[in-house]
Amino acid sequence: MxxxxxNIAKHVALTQQEQELxxxxxxxxxxxxxxxxxxxxxxxxxxxxxxxxxxxxxxINDNIIEHVLHFACEGWWIGDMYSYISGKPGNLFxxxxxxxxxVIITKENQQQLYQEIxxxxxxxxxxxxxxxxxxxxxxxxxxSLTAExxxxxxxxxxxxxxxxxxxxxxxxxxxxxPEFFSKMKARLLxxx
Amino acid sequence: MxxxxxNIAKHVALTQQEQELxxxxxxxxxxxxxxxxxxxxxxxxxxxxxxxxxxxxxxINDNIIEHVLHFACEGWWIGDMYSYISGKPGNLFxxxxxxxxxVIITKENQQQLYQEIxxxxxxxxxxxxxxxxxxxxxxxxxxSLTAExxxxxxxxxxxxxxxxxxxxxxxxxxxxxPEFFSKMKARLLxxx
DNA sequence: AACACTTCTTAATCTAGGTTAAGTGCTCTT
DNA sequence: AAGAGCACTTAACCTAGATTAAGAAGTGTT
Numbered sequence: 469m470x471x472x473x474x475n476i477a478k479h480v481a482l483t484q485q486e487q488e489l490x491x492x493x494x495x496x497x498x499x500x501x502x503x504x505x506x507x508x509x510x511x512x513x514x515x516x517x518x519x520x521x522x523x524x525x526x527x528i529n530d531n532i533i534e535h536v537l538h539f540a541c542e543g544w545w546i547g548d549m550y551s552y553i554s555g556k557p558g559n560l561f562x563x564x565x566x567x568x569x570x571v572i573i574t575k576e577n578q579q580q581l582y583q584e585i586x587x588x589x590x591x592x593x594x595x596x597x598x599x600x601x602x603x604x605x606x607x608x609x610x611x612s613l614t615a616e617x618x619x620x621x622x623x624x625x626x627x628x629x630x631x632x633x634x635x636x637x638x639x640x641x642x643x644x645x646p647e648f649f650s651k652m653k654a655r656l657l658x659x660x
Numbered sequence: 661m662x663x664x665x666x667n668i669a670k671h672v673a674l675t676q677q678e679q680e681l682x683x684x685x686x687x688x689x690x691x692x693x694x695x696x697x698x699x700x701x702x703x704x705x706x707x708x709x710x711x712x713x714x715x716x717x718x719x720i721n722d723n724i725i726e727h728v729l730h731f732a733c734e735g736w737w738i739g740d741m742y743s744y745i746s747g748k749p750g751n752l753f754x755x756x757x758x759x760x761x762x763v764i765i766t767k768e769n770q771q772q773l774y775q776e777i778x779x780x781x782x783x784x785x786x787x788x789x790x791x792x793x794x795x796x797x798x799x800x801x802x803x804s805l806t807a808e809x810x811x812x813x814x815x816x817x818x819x820x821x822x823x824x825x826x827x828x829x830x831x832x833x834x835x836x837x838p839e840f841f842s843k844m845k846a847r848l849l850x851x852x
Numbered sequence: 853a854a855c856a857c858t859t860c861t862t863a864a865t866c867t868a869g870g871t872t873a874a875g876t877g878c879t880c881t882t
Numbered sequence: 883a884a885g886a887g888c889a890c891t892t893a894a895c896c897t898a899g900a901t902t903a904a905g906a907a908g909t910g911t912t
Contacts, residue, residue, distance in 0.1 A: 529804040537796060550793045553786075586778055593785035594745075596792050601742045603795040604729060610802050611835045612721040615899070634859065643803045648899050650861055807869070826889065840869050842891055854912090861906075871896070878889075 472517050472571050475543060479594045480587045489584060493577040499564045506562035512551035514572050518544050521568025522632060526640070527559045536641040539565075539629055545595060565633060610643055616652060618642040664709050664763050667735060671786045672779045681776060685769040691756045698754035704743035706764050710736050713760025714824060718832070719751045728833040731757075731821055737787060757825060802835055808844055810834040 472494070473487055482490065496519065499505065506512055508527060516523065518540045525538045525546055537560065540546035551558025552575060573581075581588050609618055619642055623630055630638065639649035664686070665679050674682065688711065691697065698704055700719060708715065710732045717738055718728045729752065732738035743750025744767060765773075773780050801810055811834055815822055822830065831841035 527800055527804075533804065535800055535803045537800060549789060549796065553789055553793065582782070586781070589778070589781040589785050590774070593781055593788060596785060596788035597741060597745055600788055600792045600795060601745065603792060603799060604741065607795060607799050607802070608719060608727055608729060610799070611727045611832075612719075612725065636859070644898095645900060646860075647862085647901080651863095651899090654861080828889070836868095837870060838890075839871080839892085843869090843893095846891080856911085857909080859906100859908075862904090864902085866899105866901070868898095868900090869896105870898090872894090874892085876889105876891075879887090881886080882884095 471519070475517065476588075476591055480591045482585065482587065486585050486587075490581060490588075493573065493581055495572045497570055497572060499568050499570060501564050501567050503564040504561060505564065505570075506548060506558075506560065508559045508561055509557050510551070511555060512548040512558050512560075514574050515545065515547045515552060515578065516540070516562070517571040517573075518542055518546065519569040519571060521564060521570075522566040522629070523562060523568060523570070524565050524633075524637060525560045525562050527561065534640055535643075536637050539626070539633065539637075539641070541629065541632075545599075565637070615642060615644045615648065616656065619649075619652065619656075663711070667709065668780075668783055672783045674777065674779065678777050678779075682773060682780075685765065685773055687764045689762055689764060691760050691762060693756050693759050695756040696753060697756065697762075698740060698750070698752065700751045700753055701749050702743070703747060704740040704750050704752075705767050707737060707739045707744065707767075707770065708732070708754070709763040709765075710734055710738065711761040711763060713756065713762075714758040714821070715754060715760060715762070716757050716825075716829060717752045717754050719753065726832055727835075728829050731818070731825065731829075731833070733821065733824075737791075757829070807834060807836045807840065808848070811841075811844065811848075 473482070473490070476482060476490070499521070501521075505516065505523070520542055522539060522541045523546050524536055524540070525548065526534045526536045528534050538546055546562065548558040548560040548562065550556075551560070609621060613621070619638075622638065622642055635649060635653075636646040639646045642649075644652070665674070665682070668674060668682070691713070693713075697708065697715070712734055714731060714733045715738050716728055716732070717730045717740065718726045720726050730738055738754065740750040740752040740754065742748075743752070801813060805813070811830075814830065814834055827841060827845075828838040831838045834841075836844070
């Protein structure tokens with residue numbers, strides 16, 4: 469299991485004291501599968517780091533159709549960035565897909581941490597930049613690749629998720645209906 | 661015209677000295693329309709802020725089809741974030757669409773600025789977070805809205821661009837072919 | 853053990869948007 | 883002023899993926 473301190477150490481070096489201060493501003497909690505940590509319409513007051521288990525963020529549009537924005541498993545950050553930074557009600561749900569242990573940082577605590585450990589500005593800057601890059605890539609993929617190519621990319625990028633996550637969620641992530649996903653998968657199995 | 665210092669002042673307060681230091685690490689240049697500031701395969705060594713004019717970033721896939729990632733006009737930042745932060749060759753082109761004046765910051769200078777003015781870590785963190793949010797929204801829009809809805813959203817979000825940018829680029833941005841875009845536009849005109 | 857509930861599959865039918873191709877007007881060269 | 887080259891349009895035809903509907907198989911609850 470990768471700890472949150474190791475995750476931070478990838479980009480900035482905290483002293484022993486800073487590490488303790490950081491941890492003192494976080495809370496670690498277990499959650500059962502199917503728990504909803506955040507609902508559409510609520511204001512996101514926390515950021516989440518996954519110690520173990522799997523979470524997903526998604527929205528629901530007019531047609532009552534879910535769209536998966538993100539999966540997060542061990543060592544990933546997740547939340548509703550829009551609501552978190554704007555302070556306005558968001559439109560994302562945050563759900564536990566597989567029993568999880570999650571590190572929670574409230575916005576207040578994060579603001580205090582920025583004051584007390586300025587290095588964390590750098591850490592979260594780098595985190596946001598990396599996330600931005602992967603969103604840009606996914607956006608371009610959605611514009612230029614077929615569903616089949618997006619699925620293959622997903623497989624090579626997140627091999628562990630394929631076994632663990634219901635395939636309707638993967639269909640949603642790559643942007644097709646579960647029915648079409650099923651058909652496509654059958655086609656791929658025949659081909660190879 | 662919004663200056664780069666005003667842009668920074670939106671999120672962090674720099675002293676007079678810091679402002680001067682910052683400007684000393686930038687270079688402001690005019691570019692003619694059609695200039696390519698960055699090509700696919702090159703390593704992005706700079707970040708760009710647009711004083712005036714319009715730029716676009718796009719990639720070209722196997723089929724020789726362009727996909728617009730971004731437009732940037734007065735007061736916007738643009739670049740190839742992937743290549744810039746990874747130091748690897750990127751796959752974006754950066755092109756001037758309308759004669760422009762651009763502020764250029766090299767990666768080296770940006771790194772030095774982070775050392776000398778730690779507040780800038782915060783500024784660029786906030787910039788990255790905001791950009792992340794708008795990419796997430798665009799991603800969800802591409803998954804859940806029709807081409808027509810995406811076009812309407814584009815119009816209300818970037819009203820000035822519609823007059824100034826060739827419509828084939830707007831078609832590409834919202835993710836349809838120029839032919840379909842033309843058809844859709846005619847349909848909308850009839851309707852309203 | 854039986855029930856409800858959810859996930860996944862299959863298949864027929866439909867449609868948003870793509871492709872191909874031809875034509876119209878621009879603007880920019882020379 | 884004649885041509886070359888873009889940007890845009892129109893229209894016929896095509897397809898990736900959606901929709902609808904039904905059934906199969908698994909999973910958890912009582």
